[in-house]
Amino acid sequence: MITVYDYPSAVMANNADIPMLLVGDSLGMVVQGNETTIPVTMEEMIYHTKMVVRGCGRAFVIADMPFFSYATLEEGIKNAVRLIQEGGAQALKIEGSLEILPLVNALTVRGIPVMAHIGLRPQSQLQMGLRIQGRDIESTQRLLEEAMAFEEAGAFGLLLECIPTEVAKIITQSVDIMTIGIGAGKYCSGQVQVWHDLLGFCSGKIPRHARRFADLAPIVTKALTDYAGEVKSGFFPTAAQSVAASPELMSALKQEMLAQDENA
Ligand code: KIV
Secondary structure (H helix, E strand, O other), X not given: OEEOOOHHHHHHHHHOOOOEEEEOOOHHHHOOOOOXXXXXXXXXXXXXXXXXXXXXXXXXXXXXXXXXXXXOHHHHHHHHHHHHHXXXXXXXXXXXXXXXXXXXXHHHHOOOOEEEEEEOOHHHHHHHOOOOOOOOHHHHHHHHHHHHHHHHHOOOEEEEEOOOHXXXXXXHHHOOOEEEEEOOOOOOOEEOEOHHHHHOOOOOOOOOOOOOOOXXXXXXXXXXXXXXXXXXXXXOOOHHHOOOOOHHHHHHHHHHHHHHHHHO
């Protein structure tokens, strides 16, 4: 699984045979330039999900429920339906602990597939910080309890963010649903990474759990510098990128200019 936020990236991810695309609320940071995911709205999630769905091909599209869009059960159901009906997502990812069990159950019994996001939860960072979870026995037991409760409530998968490898392994072995890890080691059923981290579109340091499989920002910057330079120096556009006027138009223009000269 990879995060994608627009049509061309969905097309490329599908062409690379990546089976699941996540329209993550990480778009608040990597696309919008915010410090956190907290400012992302429902309208923005719907807008980006629509673009991804148009390019997803065979890939399965999961969209994130943004911050506070499920603060109550009623709001959660209403907004989940919007992401599915208006956005076109095939499933939803929801961050939370046991307090969102009623929502997960209400959605899954009515036919909306849900992936529950546990471990480090960026939407709760004001309260929890951005710390690795499952570092002690209490925290590990809570993660296991959450994992089993979400499976029981009908979730089809769990996203495990930033927890020790061995804890993710135990969770994966303890449930029958898929686990998708980010910073959770290699024993999960699958992995997810953020598009910009993986492809080198973020300037500066990337998270420890990420690896740059390409460094595209310098390549794009060079192409843009070359373009601007060629426009300034007159090397772009050339005849190949231009349309020449027809001989008929040229002679009509000449006559028009002559007539104007004579009238002046
Ligand atoms: O929003 C997001 O991109 C996420 C990541 C953890 C994959 O939830």
